[in-house]
Amino acid sequence: MAASFGVSSAAAANAVKSPALSPPSLPVIRSEARPISCRVNKSRKAGKITTKAVAAQAENPASAASKPGHEVLLFEALREGLEEEMERDPRVCIFGEDVGHYGGSYKVSKGLADKYGDLRVLDTPIAENSFIGMAVGAAMTGLRPVVEGMNMGFLLLAFNQISDNCGMLHYTSGGQFTIPTVIRGPGGVGRQLGAEHSQRLESYFQSIPGIQMVACSTPYNAKGLMKAAIRSENPVVLFEHVLLYNLKERIPDEEYVVSLEEAEMVRPGEHVTILTYSRMRYHVMQAAKTLVNKGYDPEVIDIRSLKPFDLYTIGNSIKKTHKVLIVEECMRTGGIGASLTAAINENFNDYLDAPIVCLSSQDVPTPYAGTLEEVTVVQPGQIVTAVEQLCR
Amino acid sequence: MAQLIRRAAALNKSLPAASFAARGLATASTSSITVETSLPFTGHNIDPPSRSVETSPQELLTFFRDMALMRRMEIAADSLYKAKLIRGFCHLYDGQEAVCVGMEAAINRKDCIITAYRDHCIFLGRGGTLLEAFAELMGRKDGCSKGKGGSMHFYKKEGGFYGGHGIVGAQVPLGCGLAFAQKYSKDESVTFAMYGDGAANQGQLFEALNMAALWDLPAILVCENNHYGMGTAEWRAAKSPAYYKRGDYVPGLKVDGMDALAVKQACKFAKEHALKNGPIILEMDTYRYHGHSMSDPGSTYRTRDEISGVRQERDPIERIRKLVLAHDLATEKELKDTEKEVRKEVDEAIAQAKESPMPDPSELFSNVYAKGLGTESFGADRKEVRTVLP
Numbered sequence: 001m002a003a004s005f006g007v008s009s010a011a012a013a014n015a016v017k018s019p020a021l022s023p024p025s026l027p028v029i030r031s032e033a034r035p036i037s038c039r040v041n042k043s044r045k046a047g048k049i050t051t052k053a054v055a056a057q058a059e060n061p062a063s064a065a066s067k068p069g070h071e072v073l074l075f076e077a078l079r080e081g082l083e084e085e086m087e088r089d090p091r092v093c094i095f096g097e098d099v100g101h102y103g104g105s106y107k108v109s110k111g112l113a114d115k116y117g118d119l120r121v122l123d124t125p126i127a128e129n130s131f132i133g134m135a136v137g138a139a140m141t142g143l144r145p146v147v148e149g150m151n152m153g154f155l156l157l158a159f160n161q162i163s164d165n166c167g168m169l170h171y172t173s174g175g176q177f178t179i180p181t182v183i184r185g186p187g188g189v190g191r192q193l194g195a196e197h198s199q200r201l202e203s204y205f206q207s208i209p210g211i212q213m214v215a216c217s218t219p220y221n222a223k224g225l226m227k228a229a230i231r232s233e234n235p236v237v238l239f240e241h242v243l244l245y246n247l248k249e250r251i252p253d254e255e256y257v258v259s260l261e262e263a264e265m266v267r268p269g270e271h272v273t274i275l276t277y278s279r280m281r282y283h284v285m286q287a288a289k290t291l292v293n294k295g296y297d298p299e300v301i302d303i304r305s306l307k308p309f310d311l312y313t314i315g316n317s318i319k320k321t322h323k324v325l326i327v328e329e330c331m332r333t334g335g336i337g338a339s340l341t342a343a344i345n346e347n348f349n350d351y352l353d354a355p356i357v358c359l360s361s362q363d364v365p366t367p368y369a370g371t372l373e374e375v376t377v378v379q380p381g382q383i384v385t386a387v388e389q390l391c392r
Numbered sequence: 393m394a395q396l397i398r399r400a401a402a403l404n405k406s407l408p409a410a411s412f413a414a415r416g417l418a419t420a421s422t423s424s425i426t427v428e429t430s431l432p433f434t435g436h437n438i439d440p441p442s443r444s445v446e447t448s449p450q451e452l453l454t455f456f457r458d459m460a461l462m463r464r465m466e467i468a469a470d471s472l473y474k475a476k477l478i479r480g481f482c483h484l485y486d487g488q489e490a491v492c493v494g495m496e497a498a499i500n501r502k503d504c505i506i507t508a509y510r511d512h513c514i515f516l517g518r519g520g521t522l523l524e525a526f527a528e529l530m531g532r533k534d535g536c537s538k539g540k541g542g543s544m545h546f547y548k549k550e551g552g553f554y555g556g557h558g559i560v561g562a563q564v565p566l567g568c569g570l571a572f573a574q575k576y577s578k579d580e581s582v583t584f585a586m587y588g589d590g591a592a593n594q595g596q597l598f599e600a601l602n603m604a605a606l607w608d609l610p611a612i613l614v615c616e617n618n619h620y621g622m623g624t625a626e627w628r629a630a631k632s633p634a635y636y637k638r639g640d641y642v643p644g645l646k647v648d649g650m651d652a653l654a655v656k657q658a659c660k661f662a663k664e665h666a667l668k669n670g671p672i673i674l675e676m677d678t679y680r681y682h683g684h685s686m687s688d689p690g691s692t693y694r695t696r697d698e699i700s701g702v703r704q705e706r707d708p709i710e711r712i713r714k715l716v717l718a719h720d721l722a723t724e725k726e727l728k729d730t731e732k733e734v735r736k737e738v739d740e741a742i743a744q745a746k747e748s749p750m751p752d753p754s755e756l757f758s759n760v761y762a763k764g765l766g767t768e769s770f771g772a773d774r775k776e777v778r779t780v781l782p
Contacts, residue, residue, distance in 0.1 A: 093576070119575070119576060119607075120576075122607075124603065125599070125602055125603060125606070127596075127599035127600075127602070127603065129565065129595070129596045129599060130564075130565035130568070130596045130599035130600045130603065131565070131599075131603065132565075133562060133564075133565025133566050133568070133569060133596065133600070134565050134566070134568045134569035134572055134600070134603065135569060136565075136566055136569060137506070137554070137565065137566035137567060137568065137569020137570045137571075137572070137573070138569040138570070138572050138573040138576070139569070140554055140566070140569070140570065141504075141569075141570055141573040141574075141577075142573070143572075143573045143576060160559055160562055161562060161565065164557075164558070164559055164562065165557070165562060165566060169555075170759055170760070170761070170762055171540055171759045171760055172537055172540060172541040172542075172545040172547075172555075172556075173537050173541060173545065173547040173549075173555065173556070174535070174536065174537035174538035174539075174540055174541060174547075174759065175538070175758070175759040175762075176536075176537070176547050176548075176549040177547065177549060177554075178762040209760055210760050210761065212761070233762035233763070234761045234762055
C-alpha cells in the first residue's frame, strides 16, 4: 500500500494521481466513437479497443472486438467493475451495511470481503450520517471509498454529509482537498416496497454543487460507470435501480470505462427525441416497439448523466427531431425532468416545434397496493399516447 | 512545527546573551523543567496521567509567544469585523488558546486535526500564516481557501489541518474517517477530532464513536467545553455535562483546558493510548471571552463578573507568564516586548492582507469539480468548457 495518502505530502491542490500509479491507461468510450485517451491498456489483455461501443439494443458491442465477451447480470457487472478497480488501486475501499460478510444486500460486493479483508470491505453499523462522513474524511486523505446506501432512501439521513462535506469541500477549501468518493445504491420504485423504500433521491441531490450524478441502466454501462466513478476525482453518486439488478447482457472481456458526462444513444430516430434514464428506459423501449409498429420513428436517448446533463448529445438530437418527450421516474415536482425541461427550453428553444412533454411519476408517496403503485409510475401505454399526441 | 521553532529562534535572538548569563542560566534553553498542572486529571475508565509535566524554557517561551500571537489575532479580527472588513460569521477563540498550543506541542504534522468553526488559531498552530488567515477572513484571494471559504473554512492540507466546518458535529465523523485512513495506511499517526459542548449532544458523534471503538481507530475526540453552546449553558442542554464520561465504553479524561501544559500532557497520553487501544475522549475545560460569534454580545446568558473572574484567575497566557517569571526565563519587560512584537506582526499581516485583491470572477466556477478522468463539462455547443448547471 502507498506509504501515505497525502497527509504529509505537500501535494498540489489538484493532485489527481498518487505518484505510484500511472495515469489512466484506458480509452474512455464515448458514444460518438471518439475516445478521450488513447493509451493502450498494459495490465490486462490488450485486445482491440472497441471505440464504437454503445450498448444499443440491435448492436452487440462485443462483436466489434476480437473476443466475444461474457454474459453477466447487472449486479455482477457492478461487482466486476468494483473488483477490477480494487485490484488496480489499493486506495479503493468499500463502506456500507452488510457489504462485507453478507456480500451486499444485492450481492454487488459478494466475495470481496473474503478477497480483500474486513478493513477494505467494511461492514458499518446502521449509521448513514456518520459512515458517509467517515468516507468523506477518508477521501480527504486520499483514500477512494465506495459507499453503499442499502437503499438510496436511507441516504436522506446523510444529506448534510453529502451536500456540505462531499459536495462542497473541494470548493470551500480553495481546491486543497478532493473528495473522490462514490456513493451508490439502489433506488427507484420497486415491487411494492412501500413509500419509504421507493424513493428517487436524484431529485433531492441534483442541486448539490460539486457532485456528479449518474444512473446506470444496463450491465454494460453499469460496469463502465462504476469504474469511471471510482477513478473520478469528484464525488459521484451512482444511482442503480432495485428492479434492474438481474438484467443480463454480454459485455466485453477487455477493460473499458464509460464517460461520466455522456448520454447514450439507445435507438436513433427521426420523429421525436425521447429522453429517459434508469428503469424508464425499458418502458420507453417497450413503447418504442409499439410506436415503430404504428409507423413512428422515435429517437431514444438514455441520458445517464443526471448532473451535469449532456446537453450536446441532447441538443443534436433536438436539432434533428424538434420534439422532446422526457420520461422519468422522479416525481413531477422538482425532479430531473423538471430541470431537464428548463435546461432544454433555455438552450434549444429555437429548435422546438412543440412544448416539451415530461412524463413523471405522480406527486404521491408510493403506495403499497400493486394496482396503485403501477399507476404511480409512467407506463408504456402513456408513452405511446404522448408520442402520438406530440407527433400529430 | 517548523514555524514554532523559527519563532522560538527569533525570540532567542532578540534576547541579548548577556541577560541569560546574568540570570545564571548556565543550562541551555532546552533544559528540562518540571511543572505541576493546576488540577489533577480525572479519568473515566482509565488511569489518568501524572500531574507532573516535563517542559523546557524554550517550550514555555514558545507557548507564551504563540498564545500571545493568537490572542492578538483574534482581537484584531474583532476590530476588523466591527469595521465591516470581515463579514458573515466570525467565531473567536480567545481564552481557549491553551488547548490549541498544548495540543501542537504533543503531536507532529502527520497527525491530523479537524475542528468546527472556531478554527483560526488551530489553523495558525498547524502552520498557517497570519496573512492567509486575515486574507481569508476578508475574502481575498491570498486566503488559505482563496477567499471562497471564509472564517469557518480554514484548511491546511500540508499541515494536517482538515478544517474548518460550519455544521455543528458534522466534523466528528470526518475525523473518524481520517483516523480510518491512518489505520488503513498504518502510518502510526492519530487524529484529533475537536468539537464543542454544544456538539456533544449530536447523534452522529455517538455513531462515530461507536465505529471508532468497534474498529480501534486512532481517533481522539476532544471536547472543548467552554460551557456554553452559543447562548445555552451546558447544564441546560445536556442531562450529563460530564462529557468525558459520555463515551461510556470509550475511556475519557477531563483536563484543565486553560493550562497549556496539562493539555500537552493529556494529548501525549491520548496519542499513546489511541495508537494502542483505539479511541479516547478528552474534555478540555476551557472558556471563551468573546460571545459565540461576533453577532453575540456574550453577556445575555452570563455575567460580566464571570467573564472577568475567569480572565483574572485562569487566563492561559497569564499562567505561562507567571511560570516564565517564576523560573526566571525572561523578564517582565522581555515578555512585554514579545507582545509588542506580536502585535506588530499582526498589524503587518493585516496591512498586507488588505492589499490582497478580491478573487477573480472566474474563481466563482473554479474548484467546483476537480479535473480527473473524463470530467470535462461542456456547454450546449461544446465550444466553451464550463460546468453546466441545469
